[in-house]
Every structure is written in structure tokens, then in C-alpha cells.
Amino acid sequence: MASHATVLRHHFENGEQQKEASSLGMWVFLLTELMFFGGMFMAYLAYRQAYPDSFAAASSKLNVTLGMCNTLVLIGSSLTMALAVRCAAAGSGKKLVVLFLILTLLLGGVFLGIKAKEYHDKWIHHEVPGANFHPEDWPKNVDMSHASLYFGLYFGMTGLHASHMVIGVGLLLFLIIRANQGAYTPEWHTPVEMVGLYWHFVDIVWIFLFPLLYLIDPNFGRQ
Amino acid sequence: MLTATRAPERPSSYLTDGYGLKSWLLTSDHKRIAILYLISITFFFFIGGIFAALIRLELATPAGDLLESDVYNKMFTMHGIVMIFFFLIPSIPATLGNFLIPEMIGAKDLAFPRINLLSWYIYVFGGIFVVYVLLTGGVDTGWTFYTPFSTSYSNTKVMAAAVGIFIAGFSSILTGLNFIVTIHRMRAPGLSWFRLPLFVWAHYATSMIQILGTPVVAVTILLVAMERGLHIGIFDPALGGDPVLFQHLFWFYSHPAVYIMILPSMGVISEIISTFTRRRPFGYTFIAFSSVAIAVFGFLVWGHHLFVSSQSVYAGMVFSILSYVVAIPSAIKVFNWTATMYKGSVELSTPMLYAIGFIGLFTIGGLTGLFLACLGMDVHLTDTYFVVAHFHYVMVGGAIMGYLAGLHFWWPKMTGRMYPVLWSKIAGVIIFLGFNLTFFPQFILGFLGMPRRYHVYPPEFQVYNVLSSAGATVLGLGYLIPFIYFMWSLKYGKPAGPNPWGATGLEWQIPSPPPTENFEVTPVVTVEAYEYHAQEVVEVG
Amino acid sequence: MSTQNAHSEHSVHIVPIPVYLGVFFALVIGTLVTWQVSLLDLGRLNAVVALTIAVCKATLVVLFFMHVKYSTKLTKLVVVCGIFWLLLLLTITEADLLTRTWMGVPGR
Numbered sequence: 063m064a065s066h067a068t069v070l071r072h073h074f075e076n077g078e079q080q081k082e083a084s085s086l087g088m089w090v091f092l093l094t095e096l097m098f099f100g101g102m103f104m105a106y107l108a109y110r111q112a113y114p115d116s117f118a119a120a121s122s123k124l125n126v127t128l129g130m131c132n133t134l135v136l137i138g139s140s141l142t143m144a145l146a147v148r149c150a151a152a153g154s155g156k157k158l159v160v161l162f163l164i165l166t167l168l169l170g171g172v173f174l175g176i177k178a179k180e181y182h183d184k185w186i187h188h189e190v191p192g193a194n195f196h197p198e199d200w201p202k203n204v205d206m207s208h209a210s211l212y213f214g215l216y217f218g219m220t221g222l223h224a225s226h227m228v229i230g231v232g233l234l235l236f237l238i239i240r241a242n243q244g245a246y247t248p249e250w251h252t253p254v255e256m257v258g259l260y261w262h263f264v265d266i267v268w269i270f271l272f273p274l275l276y277l278i279d280p281n282f283g284r285q
Numbered sequence: 286m287l288t289a290t291r292a293p294e295r296p297s298s299y300l301t302d303g304y305g306l307k308s309w310l311l312t313s314d315h316k317r318i319a320i321l322y323l324i325s326i327t328f329f330f331f332i333g334g335i336f337a338a339l340i341r342l343e344l345a346t347p348a349g350d351l352l353e354s355d356v357y358n359k360m361f362t363m364h365g366i367v368m369i370f371f372f373l374i375p376s377i378p379a380t381l382g383n384f385l386i387p388e389m390i391g392a393k394d395l396a397f398p399r400i401n402l403l404s405w406y407i408y409v410f411g412g413i414f415v416v417y418v419l420l421t422g423g424v425d426t427g428w429t430f431y432t433p434f435s436t437s438y439s440n441t442k443v444m445a446a447a448v449g450i451f452i453a454g455f456s457s458i459l460t461g462l463n464f465i466v467t468i469h470r471m472r473a474p475g476l477s478w479f480r481l482p483l484f485v486w487a488h489y490a491t492s493m494i495q496i497l498g499t500p501v502v503a504v505t506i507l508l509v510a511m512e513r514g515l516h517i518g519i520f521d522p523a524l525g526g527d528p529v530l531f532q533h534l535f536w537f538y539s540h541p542a543v544y545i546m547i548l549p550s551m552g553v554i555s556e557i558i559s560t561f562t563r564r565r566p567f568g569y570t571f572i573a574f575s576s577v578a579i580a581v582f583g584f585l586v587w588g589h590h591l592f593v594s595s596q597s598v599y600a601g602m603v604f605s606i607l608s609y610v611v612a613i614p615s616a617i618k619v620f621n622w623t624a625t626m627y628k629g630s631v632e633l634s635t636p637m638l639y640a641i642g643f644i645g646l647f648t649i650g651g652l653t654g655l656f657l658a659c660l661g662m663d664v665h666l667t668d669t670y671f672v673v674a675h676f677h678y679v680m681v682g683g684a685i686m687g688y689l690a691g692l693h694f695w696w697p698k699m700t701g702r703m704y705p706v707l708w709s710k711i712a713g714v715i716i717f718l719g720f721n722l723t724f725f726p727q728f729i730l731g732f733l734g735m736p737r738r739y740h741v742y743p744p745e746f747q748v749y750n751v752l753s754s755a756g757a758t759v760l761g762l763g764y765l766i767p768f769i770y771f772m773w774s775l776k777y778g779k780p781a782g783p784n785p786w787g788a789t790g791l792e793w794q795i796p797s798p799p800p801t802e803n804f805e806v807t808p809v810v811t812v813e814a815y816e817y818h819a820q821e822v823v824e825v826g
Numbered sequence: 827m828s829t830q831n832a833h834s835e836h837s838v839h840i841v842p843i844p845v846y847l848g849v850f851f852a853l854v855i856g857t858l859v860t861w862q863v864s865l866l867d868l869g870r871l872n873a874v875v876a877l878t879i880a881v882c883k884a885t886l887v888v889l890f891f892m893h894v895k896y897s898t899k900l901t902k903l904v905v906v907c908g909i910f911w912l913l914l915l916l917t918i919t920e921a922d923l924l925t926r927t928w929m930g931v932p933g934r
Contacts, residue, residue, distance in 0.1 A: 072802075073392065073393040073394035073395075073398060074471075075807065082470050082898075083467075086470060087396060087397060089905070090462045090466065090496055090904060091462060093496055093904060093907065093911075094458050094462070094500045096908045097496075097500035097501050097908070097911060097912060098500035098501070098503060099504070100500075100916070101501045101504035101505055101508070102504055102508070103912075103916070104919055105519060105530060107916060107920065108530050109519075109526075109527075111923070112525070112527070112923075116525075130857065133857050137857065140887060141846060141891075143891070144841075145843075148840060148841060148843070191517040191518075192516070205525075207523075207524055207525055208525040210516070210517045210518045210524060211518050211524065211525055211526065214511060214512075214517025215519070218507070218508065218511055218517075222504075258891075262887050262888075263892075265891075266883075269880050269887070270877075270884070273877065273879075274876075279872075280864050280865055529922075534919075588922065595926070597921070597922045597923075597924075597928065597929070598925075598929045599928060599929065600921050600925060603921075
């Protein structure tokens, strides 16, 4: 299948300008995403320092193994995404590009699946803020009224992150279809790069979420 | 001369390039998108104006006789939300910025034309939520949505209003993103940064703020929605939440937001002053850098809205000092504009009248901000009419005058028509007088202690309130006049040539109205911006 | 108008696979170390260590997976600005939270 020439939009002078505009545009967009997540990180910072015990107690309800798993899965998906971009840039053939994109998609899917399980566990243990909120086995000496702060932020931050993952999965599907049609060449593979940047950013957010949400005090309540 | 037996054909332009609703609603032409925005924001300006009229009508008498207290709360809330998020913030960037920036840098369009159109649709979608709120009872929290009232106690359409503003925020973000990439990557050959018109510098700085600040208020609104829906306690003291945290997150954006509203106006003023004094702006580099300085420093002062909130006094002191610092770049601009006019060849065209009005009114507004930046004074003046007067001087006397100045300056370029000059000057004077009559008495009221957001007040304040309401009537009528003659000019206005003002700048080298692709051939820039001196030499020789 | 420049853009820099694999393993090890250290009781140092490792991991992703090491100065500036602005939000608000009780309120 012959590869397509660069798809040059009419308002750009040349492909170089278009590519640089796309790249800068994606980076500026990621900057807005950083500030978007940043607001919730600020709220987290404020309340963790105000209620360290409540946060530690609430955090201990999380399954660290699943969290670790998810972290490693996402790191793996970043690797496969980077390799997908590399294959497109190096002209390694569309089969490899598609393969790595599919691997990324699968790993992303695993992440979301584990997340779904975690959310479900929270739901049945009444740890979701709202009408049904009533965490079980709460240590007596720790103020439970602040537990909803932690869980609210937990669902807010991981929920925001997960919705970004879902969008990423959608973007990957699009890329896979287009890559399979041979649309991406060493001369033009900008969409793959741009989705790659987005995917890595979402990975970075999780790199911070994992220790902040899961590892506050893994030994809490033991011995 | 040809004897016309039929009307002369209008040359093809972006206005005639495709007819029908679809060609407008699915356009990717930045000029058409600018017109779409112009229509939408004018619509919201009228809505915001109706709320203002009701407020001033109620305040003409000391008793709460026109509106119930609950209803009055909704009036000032809706006035603020509509005017700030749906009029002022998009006003100049989405209309004049969208229209002119590609032309000023010699480009055929913005970097991302389809994202530009998307930003308009997002804005309209957010606006639909606001109209829904309007029709179903309004919201009464103040445009500032302070918690825990907005999250736990208000019985009004807080969620819908929050969703509308959240959505509209993304429109602002996309506009800013588009401008930043366009200005970095699509300048014509030879157009270095320091040859750019100051209008472009102003919009670059504005876009920085839109990118860095809006996401924070977006996530804050999301948290308010979560709190209202799920009672997680994030801003509710009863559950351990901190209402002041809300204020920090809210004002981190909302203070820089006021610079989103004023910086583009300042860019307009720079263009107009230089054109109608026939001079390069004095201290061009200082004006350019001061725009960026305002954008950066504007992010460091938000705590001056929290002086009496129980924020740490030490933090208050730091915010106070920084608030004085942020006034400096604005002052630099005012000095430079004034110096440009000194011994310049001043022509008192309509845009120039608005620009001069801007300088005076913005200066008053800015100086009164310094009163409020002083911790001790703010304890007495905060939440009084002094604050209301201050921000209306900068937002209306500043930003809106700048917007009108820009409309009057670039109307011939955008539409190919001139408006009636005498009426435009009459309207300008009426607006200036009406504005001062409305808002100057409010400084006095605030100083005397009348609180803001109250519709019942002691009888001794009535005389100033009546003056203010009278002024508002004059101001409202003043705003109607340009609306009428601009509409009139579309059909009956004298056709304008490419450069009716004799201004420099690439946008004046192309026809009025411009063709869809702006430039047939990408221009190559070899001269500095504002080369008025060279023009004069050519004419004399 | 769709012809490409004769020489390829400066931004197409192919990173060697061993570099990617090296970064991947560093990220995995960082994750495992973070987890193990969290099981020790280091008091306030726990958070410091965890965040330091997270910052290192993020830096590796930014520099290598996101190609910032090989990108233009403008891209690097955008990244730095983003981090700087986030830190502005966090540190200045934090300054208020930390110092609220420093100055006593008259009467209390």
C-alpha cells in the first residue's frame, strides 16, 4: 500500500511549519492539563496535611497490590507507545506500528479493568462519598468525618485520570485504524507522536497519584 | 467614469465567499468565526445589561421595593456571570483577535482553524446552560460562588451555572492555545518578535493567562459540583473542609482573568494611539514587555481578594506588596501612551476619543485598586461599593471602552463600510459621561460604607444611588447608539477602502473586507512596526 | 504545495531502543523502591522519598519518552513554565495554610 504524502493544510506554508505547530499545540494543551490536575493536587495537599490520620486510615483501605499492578501496566504501556512512535518515525513497517499501538491499547484496557474492579470494591464497601458512604472497620481514635475528604479526592483524582485514559483509548483506536491503512510514514506520523505525548502525560499523572493515594501509610492499622 | 446601469459588483471577500447558514456554521475562516463570536457576545451583553438595569432600578430607592432579597441576589449574580464569562473574557480576543491576528502576522488563518470553530461551539454550548439557568430561576451565590453557601445551602441552579461556566472555560483555553501557536509559528518571513504590532503582544500575554489559569477554575468548579452532588466535604467546614481553599483556587484564576479582560484592550489602545498620533508608540519594547509582565505578575496577587477571609496575615502582606508591583507595568503603558501623544499629530477620530477616555478611566480604576491593595484600607473598603466602582472603572471604563475603540477602528476593515462619524462621536461622549455619572458616586458610597450586594440601604445614601441609576440610564442609551449605526452601516454605510485611517500594519494592506485567504502572496516584512516616519517622508518628497 | 523539505525535520530523532528499555527498567525499579520504602517508617521522610522518586520517574518520561531532550528550546520552555506555574499555585497557597496561625488574633 503506497504511503500517503504529507497531508498539508492550506493555511500552512509547508509541512515543517504544520508539524511544529501541531507539536507546540499539543504541548500547550498538556500545560493546561497539568494545571487542571494541579487544582486537585492542591486540594489533596491541603487536606492531607490537615488530617494526616484520617488520610492514612482511609488510604489503608486501598489495595496496594492492585495499585502497583496498575502502575507497572501503565509504565509498560508508555514503553509500547514510545516504541510505536519510534517505528512510525523509523519506517519499520505498518505491522509493527499497529502491533505496538494494540499493545498500548491492551495495557490501557487492563489498567481500566483493574480500576473498575477497585471502584466496584469501594462501592460494595460503602466507601463512595454520597448517600451510601459508611466505611467499615474504622479505627476508633481517628475522626471519620474527614474520611469523605480523602475518598472524594480519591475518586475525583483517579476518576479524572481514568476519563483521560478512556479518551486515550479512543485516540489509540483511531490511530490503529489509520495505521493499518498505511497512513503513517517517516515523513508524516504527527498524529502518532501527538497521541504519544498525551499518553505519556496521563502516565506521569498516575506516577504521582500512586504514591500519594496508595502509599500514605501502608502499615496503618497493622501490629 | 462608467454610467452604472446596475449596481457595481462588490469584490469577492470573506463575506461573499459562500452564502447560506451552512457556510457560516461550518466555516473554518477565522474572520467568519470572529463575526459569529461578535453576534454571540453582543447577545450576552444585552442580557447582562438587562440585569444591570434591574439592579440600578432597584437601587434608586433605599427600600427593597422592586425585588425581593432573594431575587436581587440572583440579579447581581447573573449580571456578573454573564458579563464576565460570556462577554468580557471572549470579547476582544474572540472577535478582534480572531479577525486580526492572522492578518497582522501575514498568515492565511490561525494555526488550528477547526479548533477555532470548535471553540465557538463550545462557547455557545456553555451559553445555553446559562440561558437555561436564566429561564429556570437563576443562581444567587454571587459570580464568585463562595462556599459553603454555593455548595451546601443555596437552593438555586448552581450546578447548571457551574457546568455552563466550566464548558465556556474550554472555549477560552482553545482560543488562547490557538493564538500562542499561531504567533510562535506562523509569522511572515522577516516578522521578528519586535516587529510585531503591540496588539499581537497583548494577545500573546492574554493567551498565556488563558492557558495557565482557566484550567484551575475549571477543576475548582468541578470540585464544587462534586461537593454539591456528593457532599464530600471539600469546602464544607462541618466535614472538615476549608472554604478559604475554595477562594484560593477560585481567585488563582479569577484575578489573572481580569488581566485577560484588560490586556487585549491595552493592545487596541496602543494601535489606535499610534495611528492617530502618526507615531511609533513611545517605548515600544517597554509596552511589549509590560504586557508579559502583567500576565506573569498577575498570577502572584490573587490573595488580595482574601485579605479579610482569615487568610494568613503574613500571606496578606506579601500579596499586598505584589499587588503594588503589578500596577507598575500598567503604569508604564499609560506613561508610554501619553508620551506617544506628546507633540504627536493628534487626530481626534472616534477611536481616538475612546482611547483617550480609556487612558483616563483606566488610570482612575487602576489607582483605586491600589487603595484596595493596602491591607489596612481594604479592611474598611472591601465588600463595599468602592470595590464595585473600582472594577467597573477598569472593566467598563477600561476594557469595554477599549472594545468599542477597537470596533470603531477596525469596523471599516471587517465590513468594508464606514459608520456615521458624527453619531459615533456623540455616542462616545454620551457613554463617557454616562459611565462617570454611574460609577463615580459609587466610590463615595463605598467610602461612606455602603456594602455591595445589598439592595436595602440607609436613606442618606439615596442621592448617590439616584445619580448612579441616572447615569446607568444614560450609559445604556449610549450603548444602544453604536449598535444602531453599526447595523445601519452594513447596508447604507459609505464603502471604506483598504486603509481609511492611513495606519501601518499588514491588515491595512489588504482589501476591506479582506478576501478569504487574506494574502494572495505571503508578505515579507522588512520594516519595523509603526513606520509612520517613512510614510511622511514619502508624501512630502 | 505538499512537497516535503529535502532534508528531514530536525525533530525526527530516532531514540535507540536500549535507551527506551533502560528508561522502562528505571521506571519499574523506581516503582518497586517507592513501594518498599513506604513500608518503612521514616516519618515525614516517607513522603519526601516517594515524591522525589516520582519526580525522577516523571523526568525520565518527559526527557526520553516524550523526546523533550531532543526537542526545541521552545518545547523545553513550555515544560519548565508548566512546572513553574503549578509550583506557584501549590507553594503560595501552602504558604497561607502554613502561616495562618503565626500571628495571634487579638482577643483570642
